Amino acid sequence: MPSYALLILPAFNRVYGESSIRLTRSELAAFAERALKADISDIEDTTIGGVPYVTFDASATLAEDDVALLSNLSSVYALYQVEGDLLRPLTVRPLDRLSSDLITIQKYAGKTNEHFTKLLLNVTVLASDSKLNDRLAVFDPMCGRGTTLNQALMYGYDAAGIEIDGKDFDAYTLFLKTWLKNKRFKHTAEVVPVRRERALVGRRLNVTFGVTKEEYKAGDVQQVAVVSSDTLRAREFFKPRTFDVIVTDAPYGVQHGSKGGQGLSRSPLELLDQALPAWAELLRPGGAIGISWNTYGGSRTDLAEILEKSGLEVVTYPEFEHWVDQAIVRDIMVARKPA
Incomplete structure (x- = not known):
């Protein structure tokens, strides 16, 4: 079962930053229930190399459409597939068509x-x-x-x-x-x-x-x-x-x-x-x-x-x-x- 890791975007607001990981878990669960083709399980907080991530398992390798959807999570900075002790970066394709x-x-x-x-x-x-x-x-x-x-x-x-x-x-x-x-x-x-x-x-x-x-x-x-x-x-x-x-x-x-x-x-x-x-x-x-x-x-x-x-x-x-x-x-x- 493939595993993935979401790197959380640093928040300039300290208070919101403290909540962002938990909110990302909830947002990911909403995406999984209503939009993703793959089944998502075991959504967890994980520290990798001293940095907080949200990790999850998928029923199958994420298709390009699912990666594109996850690119729009509100606090996502990067998305990786976990391969043993290594993280393989996936190309994110957010909908944003204007400059931030x-x-x-x-x-x-x-x-x-x-x-x-x-x-x-x-x-x-x-x-x-x-x-x-x-x-x-x-x-x-x-x-x-x-x-x-x-x-x-x-x-x-x-x-x-x-x-x-x-x-x-x-x-x-x-x-x-x-x-x-x-x-x-x-x-x-x-x-x-x-x-x-x-x-x-x-x-x-x-x-x-x-x-x-x-x-x-x-x-x-x-x-x-x-x-x-x-x-x-x-x-x-x-x-x-x-x-x-x-x-x-x-x-x-x-x-x-x-x-x-x-x-x-x-x-x-x-x-x-x-x-x-x-x-x-x-x-x-x-x-x-x-x-x-x-x-x-x-x-x-x-x-x-x-x-x-x-x-x-x-x-x-x-x-x-x-x-x-x-x-x-x-x-x-x-x-x-x-x-």
């Missing part, structure tokens, strides 16, 4: 770790009827400064989002326009007002770009649409059954992503309870929604009830709960929309 600085350049307080964002997107796509290498449409209904949107773009997907904080909307608009210009990608980018019955209800960033001039001319483009407005109004800006997956990292405190009373005052689960019915309408049948949240703000049972009340089916996944700081223990829940 799209993900790493932005630095700001509260930014979600990009490895975790990739993990959340991966396990959500795996729960849907889509494949990771399909051309998908991804929606983040609380998109902040666009970490999820940028990871979707890295995979070649189309990305859409909504964000109530005008400063975050402006920051992402400036960043993406500047990044596309600096990369010399052929593109169009504009911010337009959105009106309903002559009243201004938001602003919308529309971006279309091609990785090469030839792709752009041929219409082989990626699209970004971001709205500056309240997520509870998402149905006013996007059509039903538009998105293959919805992925969002719910802010962790009381100050949250929707206006209620004075300022941003809805609790996380209260907001999700009110927003999820509209989000579910935007999801295509067979699509999936992945939410990360602070468990101090609500239990798995509470969130599962909200998802199920919106007509979604909660997916059973391995353990993804991990400590972030003394006020935040983060977890993931994924649910499907019946086909």
Whole structure:
């Protein structure tokens, strides 16, 4: 039975780095259950040459398609086949079609770790009827400064989002326009007002770009649409059954992503309870929604009830709960929309 070893990508965030091996085991188990052709067993933490790895056995030598899928694990740095005391490197072929600085350049307080964002997107796509290498449409209904949107773009997907904080909307608009210009990608980018019955209800960033001039001319483009407005109004800006997956990292405190009373005052689960019915309408049948949240703000049972009340089916996944700081223990829940 062939054995393999995953070398974990070093995490700049020390706390996340301490959880990354355990999260990689859980992510690998999700890939094995839902995507890989080979059967995977004996997923373990192993130290080789003083360096931590995640090792596993396969029922047969991994085919090229399986190696390509494993190349997209959120924290994988390299993949080896174990041959006695030696490691034989396998050629990884991740989906990423854009340079990594799209993900790493932005630095700001509260930014979600990009490895975790990739993990959340991966396990959500795996729960849907889509494949990771399909051309998908991804929606983040609380998109902040666009970490999820940028990871979707890295995979070649189309990305859409909504964000109530005008400063975050402006920051992402400036960043993406500047990044596309600096990369010399052929593109169009504009911010337009959105009106309903002559009243201004938001602003919308529309971006279309091609990785090469030839792709752009041929219409082989990626699209970004971001709205500056309240997520509870998402149905006013996007059509039903538009998105293959919805992925969002719910802010962790009381100050949250929707206006209620004075300022941003809805609790996380209260907001999700009110927003999820509209989000579910935007999801295509067979699509999936992945939410990360602070468990101090609500239990798995509470969130599962909200998802199920919106007509979604909660997916059973391995353990993804991990400590972030003394006020935040983060977890993931994924649910499907019946086909």
